[in-house]
Amino acid sequence: MKILPDVLGVLTDPRTVIERDRIYIPFELDNRLYERVNRTLREAGGRWDGRRAVRAHVFPRDIESFMADAIAAGEFPSRYDTGWYPTPxxxxxxxxxxxxxxxxxxxxxxxxxxxxxxxxxxxxxxxxxxxxxxxxxxxxxxxxxxxxxxxxxxxxxxxxxxxxxxxxxxxxxxxxxxxxxxxxxxxxxxxxxxxxxxxxxxxxxxxxxxxxxxxxxxxxxxxxxxxxxxxxxxxxxxxxxxxxxxxxxxxxxxxxxxxxxxxxxxxxxxxxxxxxxxx
Ligand SMILES: C[S@@+](CC[C@H](N)C(=O)[O-])C[C@H]1O[C@@H](n2cnc3c(N)ncnc32)[C@H](O)[C@@H]1O
The missing domain is CATH 3.40.50.150 (Vaccinia Virus protein VP39)
Structure with missing residues (x-):
């Protein structure tokens, strides 16, 4: 799945934290951009956990190296793109x-x-x-x-x-x-x-x-x-x-x-x- 430029902008923003199985975006996004970010992270396997102690997109696996590859490529393998699985x-x-x-x-x-x-x-x-x-x-x-x-x-x-x-x-x-x-x-x-x-x-x-x-x-x-x-x-x-x-x-x-x-x-x-x- 291609990552849209504005979503890539959010993921590479120095305030965004990508750590172990979580992505924290600790700043306001307008509704439409939030929807695009959310759709992208869901496609990568994450889901929003809004509990006060979490407030992050949480993934069922460590996503640090996955996200580093995805950001470098501007895309990531999703269920629609079966050919590319970067070697960990x-x-x-x-x-x-x-x-x-x-x-x-x-x-x-x-x-x-x-x-x-x-x-x-x-x-x-x-x-x-x-x-x-x-x-x-x-x-x-x-x-x-x-x-x-x-x-x-x-x-x-x-x-x-x-x-x-x-x-x-x-x-x-x-x-x-x-x-x-x-x-x-x-x-x-x-x-x-x-x-x-x-x-x-x-x-x-x-x-x-x-x-x-x-x-x-x-x-x-x-x-x-x-x-x-x-x-x-x-x-x-x-x-x-x-x-x-x-x-x-x-x-x-x-x-x-x-x-x-x-x-x-x-x-x-x-x-x-x-x-x-x-x-
Ligand atoms: C499983 S991924 C692995 C990528 C890389 N080798 C790695 O280890 O991260 C396979 C890659 O092969 C590429 N590929 C598929 N068919 C190919 C072909 N006929 N010639 C060259 N590359 C191909 C895909 O686009 C994809 O990027």
């Missing part, structure tokens, strides 16, 4: 640690192929990675561009970008793709990984047991390459507005791997243009 800081920390992205080893070329507003990509830059981001949504891509910290910001459909459009493979891929097509995103992202690379992805927990062909093949790939599926605590994405259970998948392209990564694609013979017109 505790999960981001785990993703980056598993990917070995740290200040100790700066300069790792890293791809975030469905970057939202940079909840993973931003902290990766802060830890010294050189990060390229892709994001389908125009508005979120412009937010990423505005950060001015990424090597490259591409607005578009990641699934339609050819891996060889990059001269060499990335050292790391970190991602939390749209769950509606999660494994297509992960398979495509593997094609951007160089040798000795690591991909870490947030995924829905059902990749562990679903019998679809994509899931079966994905589990076989992980098994063959000593990959891992690490469960995340229940409700890890609660603050982002969803209770779907999640895991982290880790895959590496170590020595002897047979993953169709960037180098594999680069080794493929160029298609002969058998049907091309004669000169």
């Amino acid at each position: 800081p505790a999960v981001v920390e785990q993703v980056l640690t598993l990917a070995g992205i740290s200040e100790k080893y700066p300069g790792k070329t890293t791809l975030e192929p469905s970057a939202g507003i940079g909840s993973i990509a931003g902290p990766a830059v802060a830890r010294g990675a050189v990060v390229d981001v892709v994001e389908l949504d125009e508005h979120r891509a412009s937010v990423l561009d505005g950060h001015g910290v990424y090597r490259r910001v591409v607005q578009g459909d990641f699934l339609s970008i050819a891996p060889l459009s990059y001269g060499e493979g990335f050292a790391r891929v970190v991602m939390n793709p749209p769950f509606s097509d999660a494994l297509s995103h992960v398979s495509h992202a593997l094609a951007f990984l160089g040798d000795d690379g690591v991909l870490v992805s947030v995924l829905p927990e059902w990749v562990n047991w679903m019998s679809s062909r994509a899931c079966v093949e994905f589990r076989a790939l992980l098994k063959k390459h000593d990959g891992e599926i690490i469960p995340l605590p229940q409700s890890s994405f609660r603050d982002a507005g969803t209770n779907v259970n999640t895991v982290l998948a880790v895959v590496s392209t170590g020595p002897g791997h047979t993953i169709r990564n960037h180098s594999w694609h680069a080794r493929q013979p160029k298609q002969l243009d058998l049907f091309g017109s004669a000169a």
Whole structure:
């Protein structure tokens, strides 16, 4: 849901307090603006509690990081916008640690192929990675561009970008793709990984047991390459507005791997243009 500019003005007013599960707006709003603010906060899951000891919008969860993301993006995932669930800081920390992205080893070329507003990509830059981001949504891509910290910001459909459009493979891929097509995103992202690379992805927990062909093949790939599926605590994405259970998948392209990564694609013979017109 987009946050209207005047509502954003109220939420970013220095007098407004966003603390744990509450938002306090301790100043008068005219009726129409109050209605718009109230509608926005209700859509984010809050409800007005007018008791004298409270007098705040109260949420069923901690909303500090959710609201920080929402204010930065000028929008938030609501029940009408199912594709964008920013990764909460505790999960981001785990993703980056598993990917070995740290200040100790700066300069790792890293791809975030469905970057939202940079909840993973931003902290990766802060830890010294050189990060390229892709994001389908125009508005979120412009937010990423505005950060001015990424090597490259591409607005578009990641699934339609050819891996060889990059001269060499990335050292790391970190991602939390749209769950509606999660494994297509992960398979495509593997094609951007160089040798000795690591991909870490947030995924829905059902990749562990679903019998679809994509899931079966994905589990076989992980098994063959000593990959891992690490469960995340229940409700890890609660603050982002969803209770779907999640895991982290880790895959590496170590020595002897047979993953169709960037180098594999680069080794493929160029298609002969058998049907091309004669000169
Ligand atoms: C679950 S959100 C996660 C955002 C970000 N990765 C994070 O961790 O906060 C998925 C994001 O993928 C974007 N997206 C969906 N389909 C995409 C596609 N085909 N190519 C690139 N981005 C896509 C959505 O707009 C959304 O911002």
